[in-house]
Amino acid sequence: MKQARKATATKGKTNKAIDSKTLQQIKKIIEATDGQAGAPIRVLQQVQELIGYLPHEVLEAISREMRIPLSELYGITSFYSFFSMVPKGKYVIQVCLGTSCYVKGGQKILDTINKDFGLESGGTTPDGKFSLQTVRCIGCCGLSPVMAIREDVHRKVKPSQLKDILSSYR
Numbered sequence: 116m117k118q119a120r121k122a123t124a125t126k127g128k129t130n131k132a133i134d135s136k137t138l139q140q141i142k143k144i145i146e147a148t149d150g151q152a153g154a155p156i157r158v159l160q161q162v163q164e165l166i167g168y169l170p171h172e173v174l175e176a177i178s179r180e181m182r183i184p185l186s187e188l189y190g191i192t193s194f195y196s197f198f199s200m201v202p203k204g205k206y207v208i209q210v211c212l213g214t215s216c217y218v219k220g221g222q223k224i225l226d227t228i229n230k231d232f233g234l235e236s237g238g239t240t241p242d243g244k245f246s247l248q249t250v251r252c253i254g255c256c257g258l259s260p261v262m263a264i265r266e267d268v269h270r271k272v273k274p275s276q277l278k279d280i281l282s283s284y285r
């Protein structure tokens with residue numbers, strides 16, 4: 116029963132082909148960063164800004180064009196939390212699990228979102244409205260536990276407030 120309520124995030128590979136216009140834009144980004152320090156990260160950042168996320172076929176194209184192993188790109192995208200290989204929701208919920216927030220109940224916030232809203236970390240709701248991420252300290256430790264949605268930082272969040280907070284986002 117619990118499984119049926121879980122958000123159906125699509126992770127990893129998709130079979131969607133890249134259109135030629137997008138491929139040309141990716142090539143231009145790669146050319147512009149050629150020879151620069153940290154070029155793969157810059158390329159991944161800019162391509163994610165362009166497309167919104169980094170699906171498998173895009174990583175393959177970057178790997179091919181930059182002549183670097185696909186495994187290296189997967190390593191970068193999985194290491195840095197700001198990269199996403201799945202489409203993100205309209206609102207990205209960032210639950211802080213830094214030390215202060217964790218001690219003050221950040222994990223309970225995360226668990227409640229998982230359980231009551233069927234949304235797992237890294238996933239997106241089926242309606243595309245919310246994505247969930249965990250972060251490590253966003254600099255508001257005195258107000259922990261905190262949760263950020265876009266530019267809003269919700270402070271001293273209690274699990275009982277989550278329904279109202281999330282329903283305020285349309």
Ligand code: FES
Nearest residue numbers: 211213216253255
């Ligand atoms: S640990 Fe959460 S804001 Fe610092």
